[in-house]
Amino acid sequence: xxxxxxxxxxxxxxxxxxxxxxxxxxxxxxNLIAAASTAAVMLAVVVLVPLAPGWEAVQRSFFNGxxxxxxxxGLLEAFLLDVAIFAWCAPSIALVGLVIALCRDVRAPALFPxxxxxxxxxxxxxxxxxxxxxxxxGFGVPGLGLPRPWNSPYLWGSLALILVYSAYVxxxxxxxxxxxxxSQRSAAASLGLSEADTMRYVVLPxxxxxxxxxxxxxxxxxxxxxxxxxxxxPVEIFRQAGVYKSLMANFTPYVGAAVIFLAITIPATRxxxxxxxxxxxxxx
Amino acid sequence: MTAKLSLRGVRKSxxxxxxxxxxxxxxxxxxxxxLIGASGSGKSTLLRCINLLEPVDDGAIWLDGEDIAEPGxxxxxxxxxxxxxxxxxxxxxxxxxxxxxxLAPRRIRGKTKAALAPVVERLFTRFGLSDRMQHYPDQLSxxxxxxVAIIRALAMEPEIMLFDEITSALDPExxxxxxxxxxxxxxxxxxxxxxxxxMGFARELADxxxxxxxxxxxxxxxxxxxxxxxxxxxxxxxxxxxL
Amino acid sequence: MRRTMLALCATALPATGAWAxxxxxxxxxxxxxxxxxxIATGNPAYYPWVIDDAPESGEGYEAAVAYAVAxxxxxxxxxxxxxxxxxxxxxxxxxxxxxxxxQQFSITPEREEMVDFSEPYYSSAMAVLTTGDIVExxxxxxxxxxxxxxxxxxxxGTTAMPILIDLIAPSSDPLLYGDNADVTAAMQAGQxxxxxxxxxxxxxxxxxxxxxxxxxxxxxxxRSQSPDEFGLLMEEGNPLKECVDAAITALRESGxxxxxxxxxxxxxxxxxxxx
Ligand SMILES: Nc1ncnc2c1ncn2[C@@H]1O[C@H](COP(=O)(O)OP(=O)(O)O)[C@@H](O)[C@H]1O
Ligand SMILES: [Mg+2]
Numbered sequence: 001x002x003x004x005x006x007x008x009x010x011x012x013x014x015x016x017x018x019x020x021x022x023x024x025x026x027x028x029x030x031n032l033i034a035a036a037s038t039a040a041v042m043l044a045v046v047v048l049v050p051l052a053p054g055w056e057a058v059q060r061s062f063f064n065g066x067x068x069x070x071x072x073x074g075l076l077e078a079f080l081l082d083v084a085i086f087a088w089c090a091p092s093i094a095l096v097g098l099v100i101a102l103c104r105d106v107r108a109p110a111l112f113p114x115x116x117x118x119x120x121x122x123x124x125x126x127x128x129x130x131x132x133x134x135x136x137x138g139f140g141v142p143g144l145g146l147p148r149p150w151n152s153p154y155l156w157g158s159l160a161l162i163l164v165y166s167a168y169v170x171x172x173x174x175x176x177x178x179x180x181x182x183s184q185r186s187a188a189a190s191l192g193l194s195e196a197d198t199m200r201y202v203v204l205p206x207x208x209x210x211x212x213x214x215x216x217x218x219x220x221x222x223x224x225x226x227x228x229x230x231x232x233x234p235v236e237i238f239r240q241a242g243v244y245k246s247l248m249a250n251f252t253p254y255v256g257a258a259v260i261f262l263a264i265t266i267p268a269t270r271x272x273x274x275x276x277x278x279x280x281x282x283x284x
Numbered sequence: 285m286t287a288k289l290s291l292r293g294v295r296k297s298x299x300x301x302x303x304x305x306x307x308x309x310x311x312x313x314x315x316x317x318x319l320i321g322a323s324g325s326g327k328s329t330l331l332r333c334i335n336l337l338e339p340v341d342d343g344a345i346w347l348d349g350e351d352i353a354e355p356g357x358x359x360x361x362x363x364x365x366x367x368x369x370x371x372x373x374x375x376x377x378x379x380x381x382x383x384x385x386x387l388a389p390r391r392i393r394g395k396t397k398a399a400l401a402p403v404v405e406r407l408f409t410r411f412g413l414s415d416r417m418q419h420y421p422d423q424l425s426x427x428x429x430x431x432v433a434i435i436r437a438l439a440m441e442p443e444i445m446l447f448d449e450i451t452s453a454l455d456p457e458x459x460x461x462x463x464x465x466x467x468x469x470x471x472x473x474x475x476x477x478x479x480x481x482x483m484g485f486a487r488e489l490a491d492x493x494x495x496x497x498x499x500x501x502x503x504x505x506x507x508x509x510x511x512x513x514x515x516x517x518x519x520x521x522x523x524x525x526x527l
Numbered sequence: 528m529r530r531t532m533l534a535l536c537a538t539a540l541p542a543t544g545a546w547a548x549x550x551x552x553x554x555x556x557x558x559x560x561x562x563x564x565x566i567a568t569g570n571p572a573y574y575p576w577v578i579d580d581a582p583e584s585g586e587g588y589e590a591a592v593a594y595a596v597a598x599x600x601x602x603x604x605x606x607x608x609x610x611x612x613x614x615x616x617x618x619x620x621x622x623x624x625x626x627x628x629x630q631q632f633s634i635t636p637e638r639e640e641m642v643d644f645s646e647p648y649y650s651s652a653m654a655v656l657t658t659g660d661i662v663e664x665x666x667x668x669x670x671x672x673x674x675x676x677x678x679x680x681x682x683x684g685t686t687a688m689p690i691l692i693d694l695i696a697p698s699s700d701p702l703l704y705g706d707n708a709d710v711t712a713a714m715q716a717g718q719x720x721x722x723x724x725x726x727x728x729x730x731x732x733x734x735x736x737x738x739x740x741x742x743x744x745x746x747x748x749x750r751s752q753s754p755d756e757f758g759l760l761m762e763e764g765n766p767l768k769e770c771v772d773a774a775i776t777a778l779r780e781s782g783x784x785x786x787x788x789x790x791x792x793x794x795x796x797x798x799x800x801x802x
Contacts, residue, residue: 054620054621057620057621058620060620061618061619061620061641139709139712139713139716142716142717142718143712143716143717145717146717147717148717151716151717153702153713153718183370183372183374184374184376186337186370186374187370187374187375188376189337189359189363190335190367190368190437191363191364191367191387191388191392191437191440192360192361192363192364192392192440193360193387193388193391194360194391197391201376201387201391202376202387205378206376206377206378209378230703231704231705231709232704232709232713232718233680233702233703233704233709233713233718233719234702235700235701235702235703239683239703242683242705243683243684243688243703245615245618246683246684246685247635247637247638247689248638248640248641249618249637249638249641250618250640250641251615251618251619
């Protein structure tokens with residue numbers, strides 16, 4: 001017995017350690033169990049759902065291949081509008097959010113109004129449903145009698161999104177600024193750096209890096225909320241799907257729209273999760 | 285000779301608690317003064333008061349005959365003249381060692397990278413870190429980080445350096461390399477005030493030892509006197525605990 | 528077999544009193560509740576289709592037609608029950624809460640693949656709703672040419688959009704809205720110049736909802752190759768369809784449908800026809 005122990009202990013260089021071998025065995029077993037249980041669930045879904053008495057009707061209305069093929073290209077085209085709105089909103093949101101966050105951090109008494117403005121801004125726009133802001137600004141402001149093209153629903157709808165989302169981004173950035181330890185500001189001050197330089201070169205770079213994952217989640221939410229602009233006119237993918245639905249009396253276009261959304265948001269969500277996990281690992 | 289730095293009746297409170305209760309202290313040019321005392325006795329606060337990271341409540345701090353503790357003064361020019369190094373290094377983690385050192389001279393003195401490069405490189409070489417300039421703080425050992433922090437303060441060419449227990453967070457085998465830096469600075473004639481628990485080092489090099497107790501300098505004198513024959517009972521008790 | 532024969536005869540022959548009495552048995556056993564015809568309308572139901580959102584009164588074009596159809600099928604006034612559904616509820620799969628659904632559903636071949644429609648009970652002209660200010664500012668005339676460059680709007684859930692593309696082919700993409708009120712809000716905000724509606728709805732909006740609203744012109748149903756026709760919507764394969772069809776045909780041929788129309792729908796004669 002003692003002999004085997006010794007032989008095991010004196011393993012060949014490069015061969016797996018006892019622990020590595022044990023862990024490989026455990027890993028193989030858990031993979032097997034996971035695969036088996038996943039297969040069982042899939043089988044249940046694939047076999048049992050079609051057995052439901054209403055399945056055929058549901059399939060005809062929601063998973064209609066003919067309708068899907070007919071409407072998908074139109075949906076994709078409408079989705080380009082979502083992408084465009086997103087593309088011009090996102091940078092503005094980043095900028096406005098940053099400015100608002102900085103407003104809330106100013107300490108000089110002369111700039112108190114700025115600070116108050118930042119607080120009121122975030123309170124209001126985080127406190128309102130997005131769709132309400134879109135209606136009020138999208139119809140309300142142009143209703144004041146602005147001439148074309150300054151009354152465009154694209155313009156004011158986007159502004160509504162920018163206002164709401166920059167309120168959230170501002171809060172995220174502020175939490176990032178707060179998370180930077182006082183000793184960093186102290187160190188910068190001790191070198192004679194001004195408050196502005198301290199913020200610009202020491203605090204913000206670290207704060208912004210810390211809040212990248214949180215902001216990724218906001219971006220994903222924004223990508224979905226772009227669809228709300230359809231309430232004031234623009235025919236983006238959600239509206240286009242609704243039009244198809246009503247013309248064909250069939251819900252499949254909504255499924256098509258969902259597929260397109262997921263194709264974007266799932267990878268984005270995974271990426272955000274990855275960033276978040278990486279940051280957690282770094283902190284440890 | 286008039287002192288480079290003189291404190292007279294300096295007081296500082298945090299809310300109700302008075303932490304510095306009337307400190308008088310003179311530091312001559314090129315002198316090394318060590319502050320010793322129990323934890324919580326006010327060493328860090330006193331150092332932070334001297335380079336105006338904390339505004340003092342009362343008393344005067346004379347730097348070359350100018351009262352820098354006058355309320356309402358812009359503290360920034362003073363901070364350029366008095367550098368400080370902290371126990372926890374406080375390097376900027378998103379910058380390389382070199383960027384850490386260059387930030388203040390670039391922003392405050394308006395110097396270009398190119399103009400600074402030879403100066404900074406010389407500093408790194410002098411303290412044995414010429415091969416670590418492009419490393420980020422988390423790629424450096426504690427001793428290396430602390431030396432970068434010292435270089436960062438030196439890059440502003442201060443007249444006085446303050447050190448707040450800069451070896452306390454280091455593993456024992458790394459303490460020596462940081463103390464060597466202090467030795468070197470002292471030899472070059474830098475005026476320095478240290479808060480320290482390294483009694484051997486203080487005894488060897490300090491021109492003056494100040495024993496802080498409850499926010500006051502209870503006793504001060506050259507190390508030969510203070511260590512060998514303290515007058516105060518509390519000093520004696522403290523020394524018997526740490527020596 | 529006998530039933531089919533009857534239905535065939537009914538569509539082929541002019542209606543007679545004797546036939547109506549016999550036909551009353553057609554719906555037997557085909558409704559949700561025996562002896563009751565359950566009719567769905569919108570929530571809310573709009574003027575002039577249903578007056579004051581109260582279909583039980585029989586007032587308004589669709590309410591009146593509903594009772595007439597019910598009577599023709601052998602249901603008395605007290606045998607009609609009203610329920611409310613949205614468009615989506617009307618087309619969703621699963622058990623339906625109504626026998627027939629009546630809320631200006633346009634009959635299209637695409638929709639017919641999913642649900643059943645009755646014979647049309649109304650052929651609507653399409654009309655261009657705008658405001659006096661816009662007409663004046665842009666010097667609009669009731670011609671397709673003068674309307675191509677307008678900013679167009681329409682209701683999203685209707686067939687107005689394909690008709691708009693078909694009839695006018697505007698030079699910029701139309702904006703779509705979920706609700707009549709949003710269309711008028713967009714017009715008042717200057718975001719759209721004109722919107723396409725069925726004529727009765729357009730008349731109502733121009734008179735009541737839209738400030739300084741006016742109707743620029745209409746595309747009469749009888750001049751169009753594919754006119755906008757409203758039918759009662761039923762679940763696909765509903766056996767009641769033949770009875771409803773027979774009833775509507777009878778109503779049309781007896782002139783009753785036209786009577787109801789002249790009672791509840793405004794004369795469109797004053798509205799210019801678009802060239
Ligand atoms: N920012 C602060 N706010 C409140 N109390 C403080 C602050 N900084 C230090 N103190 C208090 O002042 C006293 C002296 O602290 P410190 O100067 O750090 O002592 P030492 O460096 O000698 O250990 C301690 O009681 C500490 O709790
Ligand atoms: Mg301390």
